[in-house]
Amino acid sequence: MTTVNRETSLQVENLSKSYPTVGEPLQVLSNVSLSLVGGDSLAIVGPSGCGKSTLLQILGTLDHPDQGTVRIDGQDPFALTEKELAGFRNQHVGFVFQDHHLLPQLTVLENVLVPALAQGSPAAERFTHAEHLLESVGLVERRAHLPSELSGGERERVAIARALLMRPSLVLADEPTGNLDRRTADSVTELLLDLPSSQGVILVVVTHSHSLAESLKQSRELRDGQLV
Numbered sequence: 001m002t003t004v005n006r007e008t009s010l011q012v013e014n015l016s017k018s019y020p021t022v023g024e025p026l027q028v029l030s031n032v033s034l035s036l037v038g039g040d041s042l043a044i045v046g047p048s049g050c051g052k053s054t055l056l057q058i059l060g061t062l063d064h065p066d067q068g069t070v071r072i073d074g075q076d077p078f079a080l081t082e083k084e085l086a087g088f089r090n091q092h093v094g095f096v097f098q099d100h101h102l103l104p105q106l107t108v109l110e111n112v113l114v115p116a117l118a119q120g121s122p123a124a125e126r127f128t129h130a131e132h133l134l135e136s137v138g139l140v141e142r143r144a145h146l147p148s149e150l151s152g153g154e155r156e157r158v159a160i161a162r163a164l165l166m167r168p169s170l171v172l173a174d175e176p177t178g179n180l181d182r183r184t185a186d187s188v189t190e191l192l193l194d195l196p197s198s199q200g201v202i203l204v205v206v207t208h209s210h211s212l213a214e215s216l217k218q219s220r221e222l223r224d225g226q227l228v
């Protein structure tokens with residue numbers, strides 16, 4: 001069943017970002033604009049160093065642009081105080097990184113619950129939701145295991161479950177299949193592809209994989225700081 005949350009939106013206008021260097025500033029993004037709503041999916045492709053991660057970090061409010069605006073669900077996150085922004089990010093954005101960042105001393109279930117800890121001790125509803133998410137990524141029977149007892153693909157699936165715990169509007173994945181063998185990559189891809197229609201989220205994926213990029217609704221290349 002398709003659930004499209006009409007309030008779910010990502011609007012980016014004329015985003016620019018440069019990094020200072022010893023010489024001229026390094027212009028990484030220039031006038032990047034995009035507009036997505038719940039159920040949409042976008043692949044961002046391009047060579048190493050072209051600014052894909054920088055763009056994803058800004059979309060995820062982890063980094064500020066030099067110029068331009070970002071609106072997530074109609075709100076300007078950069079108008080918030082640091083503390084408000086942390087709360088906003090926690091509620092609206094789910095991240096899936098290539099090197100998953102699971103906490104080694106926590107079990108699989110506890111890792112999925114980590115985003116809820118920011119708000120104190122998780123309510124019973126969160127535990128149920130976390131177990132459902134683990135079920136949907138095929139790992140509920142591994143809930144008491146430590147990350148070190150899982151394969152790379154299984155860890156990535158835990159990271160996907162964790163990214164969904166707070167029911168985010170926006171799911172951002174940075175080369176999610178980069179470290180995985182073909183078959184494992186395919187199963188992670190399948191999980192990600194299902195999210196826009198099953199959860200009504202906006203999915204933005206940075207990837208080197210042509211098959212993953214082609215499976216998303218839109219695919220754009222970041223070239224000379226612009227999305228083409």
Ligand code: ADP
Pocket residue numbers: 019020026028046047048049050051052053054055
């Ligand atoms: P990609 O993810 O496409 O490989 P990045 O967004 O990581 O590219 O980086 C884009 C460019 O910006 C690269 O040349 C990189 O070296 C540079 N860069 C990234 N982060 C910083 C930073 N914090 N300070 C200076 N330069 C950076």
Ligand code: MG
Pocket residue numbers: 052053054174
């Ligand atoms: Mg990168």
